Amino acid sequence: MAHIHRETLIDVIPEKAWAALSDVGALHTKLVPGFVTDCVYDGEVRTVTFGNGLAVRERIIDVDADKRRVAWSAEGGNLTHYSASAQLFAAGAGTCRVVWLADLLPHEAAPAIAAMIEQGLAAMKRHLEAVEKASA
Numbered sequence: 247m248a249h250i251h252r253e254t255l256i257d258v259i260p261e262k263a264w265a266a267l268s269d270v271g272a273l274h275t276k277l278v279p280g281f282v283t284d285c286v287y288d289g290e291v292r293t294v295t296f297g298n299g300l301a302v303r304e305r306i307i308d309v310d311a312d313k314r315r316v317a318w319s320a321e322g323g324n325l326t327h328y329s330a331s332a333q334l335f336a337a338g339a340g341t342c343r344v345v346w347l348a349d350l351l352p353h354e355a356a357p358a359i360a361a362m363i364e365q366g367l368a369a370m371k372r373h374l375e376a377v378e379k380a381s382a
């Protein structure tokens with residue numbers, strides 16, 4: 247099984263980043279607009295449409311406010327297995343660290359999925375820092 251670990255620092259306090267990350271049905275407006283263009287959430291499964299046109303069903307496994315962690319799995323598509331989590335950690339004054347982990351099959355899909363995760367983290371950083379700057 248392929249494992250991907252990516253992280254980034256975002257210049258916002260963890261509480262503000264968590265407010266966006268934990269709203270699992272609003273990825274396209276609160277967390278990663280542009281990277282995700284639409285998200286429909288029924289309370290258990292969200293259908294995510296990415297900027298490249300790919301649509302994926304993601305089952306929300308856990309939203310843990312104490313750990314500031316969201317876990318999900320993807321269903322369908324070319325992957326036979328996909329489970330992931332994103333977790334926030336305080337990283338100094340006004341900054342948080344976002345860690346995105348994913349396990350997937352087949353192994354050959356890892357480079358493409360890693361690139362999407364990197365794009366997602368970049369979109370998250372860009373959006374949350376812009377919102378923070380606009381509110382300052």
